[in-house]
Amino acid sequence: VEDGATADQSDTEIKTAYENNADTNEFSDAEQTKLSGIEASADVTDATNVNSAGAVMESDISGTPAGSIIDDDTMATASDTTLATSESIKAYAQSLVASSVEYVGGYNASTNSPDLDTSPSGVTKGDMYTVTVAGTFFTQALEVGDVLISEQDSPTLLTDWSVVNKDLDASSIKTSYESNADTNAYTDAEVTKLSLIATSATANDTDVNLKARANHTGTQTTSTISNFDMEVANNSAVTANTAKTSNATHTGDVIGDTALTIDNLKVTNAHLAGSIANTKLSTNPLARANHTGTQTASTISDFDTEVANNSAVTTNTAKVSNVTHTGDVTGSTSLSIASDVVGASELGVTAGTVTASKAVVVDASSKVDVWNVDNLKLNGNAITSENTNGNITLMPNGIGKVGIGTSSPGAKLEVSGTIKSISTGAAHLILNGDTNNSGDTGEVDSIIDLLGDGNPGIYGYRINTENWSGQTALNFQEYLNGSYTSRLFISKDGNVGIGTASPSYTLDVAGNIGYSGVILDYSDKRLKENIEDADLDLCYSTVKNLNLKRYKFIDGILEEKQDRNQLGWIAQEVEEVMPKSIFKREYKYNQVYEDETVPAQELIEWEDNPTDENTKDDIKAWMDSNELEYNSGDTKQDLLDKIPSVKQEAKEERTEQKLVSEDVLEDCHGLSKDQIYATMFGAIQKLQAKVEALEAK
Incomplete structure (x- = not known):
């Protein structure tokens, strides 16, 4: 007997002491009942026991059991007693999604937007579009409300699409109907033509019967009778008619009991066999255009008066003295004036300094040194300088305007036509503006406007910003219908804006960017660390x-x-x-x-x-x-x-x-x-x- 042992230990104390030992776990009543329910030599891997428990053997899942697991991507063999593999379920779901119709958006058939019939990209089977603007799709006309459904991925032909017409009008129905064989248009003109054909009319009558004049009705003109003139000339009887007969040749007498009336001046010498001395039968002798020879000025009653009034005088080699002309001297022959006839005094040419009374000043060699005029207009001639170092200077006094090729210049210098600069070095157009609205100084208010409906363009541009402190460097704008739109903008800090006048980055684009090449980023290992x-x-x-x-x-x-x-x-x-x-x-x-x-x-x-x-x-x-x-x-x-x-x-x-x-x-x-x-x-x-x-x- 151990020290401290007692003889009155309870069941609980004994149970606790026992279960404190290794491999002496509690064996409860419930566990004993559960163990009693298991058959002797029970095998958990036995297929019969597994099936009885409603479970599936692992071998059935990993293999191909008879009728329990199916692998059918179409689910055609699906039933309520079989299970499908995850692969077949995924494939079946994807096929349903791929074949469904998905509304994408509207389609502008007039501009092919988005691109569906030229080079479509990203179009898949089932994509559906509604027509928002009428036009042509491939070769088929579309109206607003029509529906397009893609029948395959990346369609390229009209047959790859299903076209559903919303509302066919009379014109489209007519076009579709007449596009078939033996369905020609039966026009209103053809209906009228058919109504004019007599009932039971035939087209197979004989030529003899049709040509017989006895079968003809109505009348015919004399021009259709080949020998009508001959018969009349032979005095064959002609039925009396009140109509006129023109240019008929009569070989016999004109007989009858009614007088023959001939209009005045209708019969002249040329129409009669003889001649008539009475010239009053014609106005021909009175016409001055038919006269020959000349007449003296004294026979013209108002000759002096008309000459004094500057009326046109026929060119004459004789001199006209002291005649005052108030109009232009015109004619096809140049006017020559002898050198000793018009002198410097007659032209107002003097030597000295230009004044109000001295318009043209000549130098010692009688060459024009200065010509001071309020307005200078040249028609066809040029201003030239004989001195290779000479200048042609136009000084409009700060308010005048010079026009080349135009008579109504709108600026200091306006040229209607092409300005050409030829130089052995660089050819420059220099614009030197000196003010602007913001108060900055420097060459900032220099603008080039390209006007016209052709293809204007600048092939070179340079701006001097040495002393410049403005807000913009270069702004290409488009002017249309009274409004300006910035197309390209380069700021003073080097930022470039396309479609925006306030670029925030080195390249700032407002809109989509398209390119046909590649975008390269430097990614060399030698440029990187860490x-x-x-x-x-x-x-x-x-x-x-x-x-x-x-x-x-x-x-x-x-x-x-x-x-x-x-x-x-x-x-x-x-x-x-x-x-x-x-x-x-x-x-x-x-x-x-x-x-x-x-x-x-x-x-x-x-x-x-x-x-x-x-x-x-x-x-x-x-x-x-x-x-x-x-x-x-x-x-x-x-x-x-x-x-x-x-x-x-x-x-x-x-x-x-x-x-x-x-x-x-x-x-x-x-x-x-x-x-x-x-x-x-x-x-x-x-x-x-x-x-x-x-x-x-």
């Missing part, structure tokens, strides 16, 4: 949390019209998952421009203009201070001639574009889709690894 493998698990979990959305942009964002929703992401949602793929910039849209009238600028006169009283050196010094150019060999008069009458030429009232309103997002969220695409690629790699692991089991 290279390590990406966390594919993180990529996989990130992509699962990116919510793909379908949406449309609000009005004013895109140039072109949206015909369907777009797929993409919302930047604010992506920021919660991938904050490094988000950037924020100022974004301007809904820009509205209006034409603004810029008033004409006033003339600013020079101060202390030099005159003929100043010395040549004084004039040069004054020109230097006012930044006016001159040549070293210029005479004093040359220097004075090169001084414009005004410091700043007047600018006419003009119209410019002004931005009147725009919407601005200060922190517009943008996506770096390269980051998203790279993350999606990592997720695909992770998904591929999961698939391979499942297939290996």
Whole structure:
């Protein structure tokens, strides 16, 4: 007996002490009952026991049991006593989705938008479109409301589509009906023609019967009788008729009891066998055009009066003295004036300085040195300079206009036609604007307008920005129906905008971008550091949390019209998952421009203009201070001639574009889709690894 042992231990104490030993677990009444229910030598892998329990053997699932598991992609053998494999279920579901009809959107049959009959892309079987604008689809005419359903992926023929007509009008029904064989149009003209044919009319009567004059009805004209004139000339009897007989030759007497009346002046000498001396039978002798010979001026009563009135005088070699002509001297023969007839005094040509009374000034060699006129108009002739270094200077006093090829110039210089610049070096068009509306200084207000309906273009452009501080560098605009639209914009910081006048990036495009080449990114290993493998698990979990959305942009964002929703992401949602793929910039849209009238600028006169009283050196010094150019060999008069009458030429009232309103997002969220695409690629790699692991089991 152990120390401390007792003889009065309870059942519970004994049970606890027993079960505290290894391999002495409690064997409950429930477990004993359960064990009693199992047959002797029971086999859990016995097929009979498994089937009785309503279970399926593992061998039945992995193999091909008789009628319990089917692998039928079409589900044609499906029943309520068999199970389908996951592969067959997936294939069957995909076939149902692929064969279903999905409404894609509207179709403009006039412009083939979207492209369905030229080079369709992305069209799959079951895609359905409704016609929104009538037109032609392949060779078939479509009306608004017609429906197109693709019968296969990437359809290229009309037969690859089902065309459902919504409403056939009379014209389309007529066209469809008459396109069949033996269904020609029965026109109104043919109905009328048929109604004019007598009932029981035949087309097989004999030629003899048809040609017999005895069978003819009605009358015929004398021109259809071959020997009518001969019979009349032979005095055969002609039935009396009141109608006139023209140019008939009578060989006998004109008899009858009615007088023969002949109109006056109808019978002349030429119509009679003899001659008649009475000339009053004709007005021919009275016509002056039939007279011969000449007559003297004294026989013309108003000769002197008409000559004095500058009436036309027939060219004569005789001199006309002291005749005042108030009109033009016209004729096909040039007018020659002897050199000693018209002198300098007659033309107002004098030597000296141009004044109000001296229009033309000649030099010592009698050559015209200066010709001062208010208006100069040349028809067909040219202004030339015999001196190779000479200049042709037009000075319209700051307010006049010069027109070449036009009589109504609208600017300081307007040329109707082609301006050609020929140079052994570069040919330049220099525009030197000196003001603009914003108050900046420099060459900023220089604009080239290309007008016309042809194909205008600039083949070269250079802008000098050395001293420039304006807001824009280069803006190509299109003017249409009174409105300007910016097509290409280059800002002073180098940003280029296409379709936008406020580019925020190096290249900012408002609209879709199409290209036929490839976009290359530099990815050379030598340009990178800290290279390590990406966390594919993180990529996989990130992509699962990116919510793909379908949406449309609000009005004013895109140039072109949206015909369907777009797929993409919302930047604010992506920021919660991938904050490094988000950037924020100022974004301007809904820009509205209006034409603004810029008033004409006033003339600013020079101060202390030099005159003929100043010395040549004084004039040069004054020109230097006012930044006016001159040549070293210029005479004093040359220097004075090169001084414009005004410091700043007047600018006419003009119209410019002004931005009147725009919407601005200060922190517009943008996506770096390269980051998203790279993350999606990592997720695909992770998904591929999961698939391979499942297939290996």
